[in-house]
Amino acid sequence: MNPCAVPTEIKDTDADNRWMSIHNRFLSECREKDPDVIFIGDCIFETLQHTETWNLYFAPLHCLNFSIYQDQTQHVLWRLQNGELDNVKPKIVVLLVGTNNVHNTAEEVAEGILEIVKTIRDKLADSYIVLPTLLPRGHQPNICRDRNNSVNHLIAEKCAGMKRVQTVCIDKGLIQTDGTISHHDMFDYLNLTTASTKKVFEPLFDLLSQILHENEPEKDLTPSE
Amino acid sequence: MNPCAVPTEIKDTDADNRWMSIHNRFLSECREKDPDVIFIGDCIFETLQHTETWNLYFAPLHCLNFSIYQDQTQHVLWRLQNGELDNVKPKIVVLLVGTNNVHNTAEEVAEGILEIVKTIRDKLADSYIVLPTLLPRGHQPNICRDRNNSVNHLIAEKCAGMKRVQTVCIDKGLIQTDGTISHHDMFDYLNLTTASTKKVFEPLFDLLSQILHENEPEKDLTPSE
Numbered sequence: 001m002n003p004c005a006v007p008t009e010i011k012d013t014d015a016d017n018r019w020m021s022i023h024n025r026f027l028s029e030c031r032e033k034d035p036d037v038i039f040i041g042d043c044i045f046e047t048l049q050h051t052e053t054w055n056l057y058f059a060p061l062h063c064l065n066f067s068i069y070q071d072q073t074q075h076v077l078w079r080l081q082n083g084e085l086d087n088v089k090p091k092i093v094v095l096l097v098g099t100n101n102v103h104n105t106a107e108e109v110a111e112g113i114l115e116i117v118k119t120i121r122d123k124l125a126d127s128y129i130v131l132p133t134l135l136p137r138g139h140q141p142n143i144c145r146d147r148n149n150s151v152n153h154l155i156a157e158k159c160a161g162m163k164r165v166q167t168v169c170i171d172k173g174l175i176q177t178d179g180t181i182s183h184h185d186m187f188d189y190l191n192l193t194t195a196s197t198k199k200v201f202e203p204l205f206d207l208l209s210q211i212l213h214e215n216e217p218e219k220d221l222t223p224s225e
Numbered sequence: 226m227n228p229c230a231v232p233t234e235i236k237d238t239d240a241d242n243r244w245m246s247i248h249n250r251f252l253s254e255c256r257e258k259d260p261d262v263i264f265i266g267d268c269i270f271e272t273l274q275h276t277e278t279w280n281l282y283f284a285p286l287h288c289l290n291f292s293i294y295q296d297q298t299q300h301v302l303w304r305l306q307n308g309e310l311d312n313v314k315p316k317i318v319v320l321l322v323g324t325n326n327v328h329n330t331a332e333e334v335a336e337g338i339l340e341i342v343k344t345i346r347d348k349l350a351d352s353y354i355v356l357p358t359l360l361p362r363g364h365q366p367n368i369c370r371d372r373n374n375s376v377n378h379l380i381a382e383k384c385a386g387m388k389r390v391q392t393v394c395i396d397k398g399l400i401q402t403d404g405t406i407s408h409h410d411m412f413d414y415l416n417l418t419t420a421s422t423k424k425v426f427e428p429l430f431d432l433l434s435q436i437l438h439e440n441e442p443e444k445d446l447t448p449s450e
Contacts, residue, residue: 014327016363016370018414025364025408050275050412050419069413102239138241139250145241183250187275188294189243194275 004104004112007078010070019068023079026066030087036062037208038088040080040116041096042071044135047191053198057205061212064090072101073112077119085123092128092211093120094204098151099134099144099190106150113151114158117165128164128211131155132204133171139189141179168207170200229329229337232303235295244293248304251291255312261287262433263313265305265341266321267296269360272416278423282430286437289315297326298337302344310348317353317436318345319429323376324359324369324415331375338380342390353389353436356380357429358396364414366404393432395425 010019037058039045045067048054054065066084068075076097085093095116101109113131120129133155134148152171159165174185174196181189185196192200235244262283264270270292273279279290291309293300301322310318320341326334338356345354358380359373377396384390399410399421406414410421417425 014369016327016367016414017365018363021364021414022408046413047275050272102241138243139246140242142241144239183247188271189241189246 002104002108002111004073004098004101004108005077005115006074007081008074009078010075022068023082023084026064026079027083027086029064029066030084033064033088034062035064035088035090036212037064037092037094038085038090039063039065039067039094039096040076040084041067041094042076042100043067043069043191044099045094045096048197048201051194051197053194053201057198057201058208061208064088070100071097073097073109073116077112077116080116080119080123085120089124090127091215092130092208093124094130094132094208095120096132096134099137099148102144106147106154109147109151110154110158113155117159117162121165126164128166130204130207130211131159131165131167132201133167133169135171135186135192135200136174136181137186137190139180139183145175166207166211168203170203173199227329227333227336229298229323229326229333230302230340231299232306233299234303235300244300247293248307248309251289251304252308252311254289254291255309258289258313259287260289260313260315261437262289262317262319263310263315264288264290264292264319264321265301265309266292266319267301267325268292268294268416269324270319270321273422273426276419276422278419278426282423282426283433286433289313295325296322298322298334298341302337302341305341305344305348310345314349315352316440317355317433318349319355319357319433320345321357321359324362324373327369327372331372331379334372334376335379335383338376339383342384342387346390351389353391355429355432355436356384356390356392357426358392358394360396360411360417360425361399361406362411362415364405364408370400391432391436393428395428398424 046069049065098109133152136145156167174181187193271294274290323334358377361370381392412418
């Protein structure tokens with residue numbers, strides 16, 4: 001049994017029930033709002049939401065962001081199988097999760113991601129599913145970077161040809177020529193600084209804009225009489 | 226032995242060495258910069274640093290911020306005993322840590338904080354030490370809130386009368402009349418939203434400004450001849 005692909009609740013070991021409170025809030029947002037795009041993920045997207053880039057670029061596309069700091073693939077899977085895509089009909093779901101699966105193999109993580117893709121497809125037959133690449137991490141080269149890189153290759157391979165599923169490369173330009181990542185780009189060598197957020201997420205923004213634009217209802221150009 | 230008061234390194238279980246890389250960066254900043262104020266803490270201060278409030282209010286006071294997301298008192302203690310206050314002579318050290326000690330008692334956490342205060346005092350005999358109160362957490366009332374509240378009382382009591390040690394209350398106004406905390410104030414019921422950051426940290430900013438102002442070298446008003 002691959003732990004990355006088994007829906008798993010995060011245990012409330014802190015005894016303040018925060019994870020479940022956040023999940024419940026996402027369920028309310030599903031009932032109350034009508035998003036065109038839903039972001040689902042972990043700390044990378046959670047951090048994105050508190051930036052000017054989110055406010056200026058993504059929020060105007062009618063995005064909701066269902067991301068929780070420490071989540072791994074199995075936790076996102078649990079959330080989606082427990083209501084976070086019910087009562088909504090987004091045109092696009094953007095999924096970025098897996099960097100926190102630090103104790104699994106690339107194959108297990110990729111399988112976990114594909115299981116989430118399958119869950120999204122089961123719930124939303126017509127939506128586009130967009131998969132940005134996992135980002136590198138750590139100040140120096142390390143096995144987490146290697147794993148994330150392998151996951152990206154596996155996902156690109158497995159998703160090639162899937163209908164309305166697109167990967168988008170956002171992981172270039174962060175590793176410097178000496179192999180290090182600067183704290184000017186990732187303040188904790190995992191999450192993006194405000195300054196680097198715009199640059200890193202630009203290809204994602206462009207892809208979302210393009211999909212939304214291409215799928216706008218055609219304007220009827222026939223004169224009305 | 227109280228685990229909160231024993232200097233402890235965070236094990237690199239993720240195998241990307243991020244915690245130590247961040248610590249090493251703080252050591253470089255100590256060698257290269259000449260801060261008037263040093264912030265030391267966990268996720269609460271780490272989140273603060275990526276806000277407009279930091280840029281507009283705190284950064285101009287010549288602040289450095291040595292905060293790491295998941296740190297507990299024992300980890301901050303290790304960092305300080307391993308160089309993070311060497312080669313600097315700040316006028317003020319601001320310490321906010323303890324909310325992540327979720328498996329300890331209030332007494333243990335308070336003792337951990339006091340051990341850090343002692344370490345700061347040993348290294349910086351003349352600096353002011355400012356202790357903002359731990360913030361409440363969790364959407365609903367919970368034992369973490371109760372513990373943080375008790376820690377605040379214990380610290381206020383123990384620090385009363387200590388020379389150049391000041392507590393500052395920043396934990397009011399977050400809990401609503403029905404006992405809940407809004408995600409508009411704390412997006413994950415632990416860390417502050419950009420919107421609430423300014424309000425919550427205003428008393429701290431005022432205190433820092435006051436201390437810095439009062440301790441400015443007196444301008445020599447005697448005519449030079």
